[in-house]
Amino acid sequence: MRFETTSLTDALIIHPVLHQDERGSFSRVFCAETFRAHGLRDVFPQTNHSTNLTRGTLRGMHFQNAPNAEVKLVRAVHGAIFDVIIDLRPDSPSLGKWQGFELSDTNRHILYVPEGFAHGFQTLTDGAEVTYQVSHPYVPGAEGGVRWDDPAFAIDWPLPVSVISAKDREWPFWQG
Numbered sequence: 001m002r003f004e005t006t007s008l009t010d011a012l013i014i015h016p017v018l019h020q021d022e023r024g025s026f027s028r029v030f031c032a033e034t035f036r037a038h039g040l041r042d043v044f045p046q047t048n049h050s051t052n053l054t055r056g057t058l059r060g061m062h063f064q065n066a067p068n069a070e071v072k073l074v075r076a077v078h079g080a081i082f083d084v085i086i087d088l089r090p091d092s093p094s095l096g097k098w099q100g101f102e103l104s105d106t107n108r109h110i111l112y113v114p115e116g117f118a119h120g121f122q123t124l125t126d127g128a129e130v131t132y133q134v135s136h137p138y139v140p141g142a143e144g145g146v147r148w149d150d151p152a153f154a155i156d157w158p159l160p161v162s163v164i165s166a167k168d169r170e171w172p173f174w175q176g
Contacts, residue, residue: 001028003038003112006101008087009094011117012040013101014073014110029110030073030133040112041071044133052079052123052130056162060120061086061146061171068142069115071135079128080104081121082158086146088176089116096176098153103130118146120168122157145171152176 002015016027028034032042050059061084064070074083086098102124103109113119121130145168148155152174 001031001034006099007094008085008097008099008117009089009092010114011085011087011099012112014112016108016110018108027108029075041135044071044073044135046134046137048132048134050130050132052081052128053126054162055123055126055128056159057123057128058120058148058157058161058164058168059122060084060168061118061148062120063088063116063118063144064136064139064142065144066115068136068139070113071115072111072113072119073133074103074111074113074119074121075109075131076103076105077129077131078105079123079125080106081123081128081130083111083121084119084155084157085111085113086118086153086155087116088118088146088174089114092116096152096174098155100155100158118144120148122159122161124158146174147171150174
């Protein structure tokens with residue numbers, strides 16, 4: 001695995017090393033020992049899988065409040081998404097900044113989302129499927145979010161939103 005820094009403090013893109021032969025391909029997408037050696041979270045007790053029927057579907061912008069804050073490892077296992085993270089950590093040099101990444105079954109990139117970030121994505125293809133490992137099991141009472149269209153962030157989503165849940169439409173604007 002190759003670890004690439006992003007413009008947001010502590011967030012990383014992970015590039016699995018692909019080994020190909022006549023059978024197909026093989027890559028390691030997680031190794032606790034390698035993550036630990038890079039000073040990253042290395043325990044992920046829950047894995048989520050999201051299926052998305054329609055291109056333009058938007059999910060986000062979600063987070064879990066402390067002490068249930070989550071580190072996430074996100075990857076598109078089928079199709080493609082535009083994955084967005086926002087740094088909401090009060091003491092961070094990148095507080096209030098966002099960055100978007102294309103994750104796809106073709107580029108195989110994995111996004112490492114630190115605690116204290118809001119996370120969401122928009123599907124770029126019909127039938128996109130996303131898995132994300134989380135460092136803390138989901139706690140409904142700790143759930144939080146900010147608006148996907150909050151002018152404080154001015155996220156440049158690549159497509160018009162075709163589907164979004166009522167819950168995601170109603171998150172509050174950031175009070176940073």
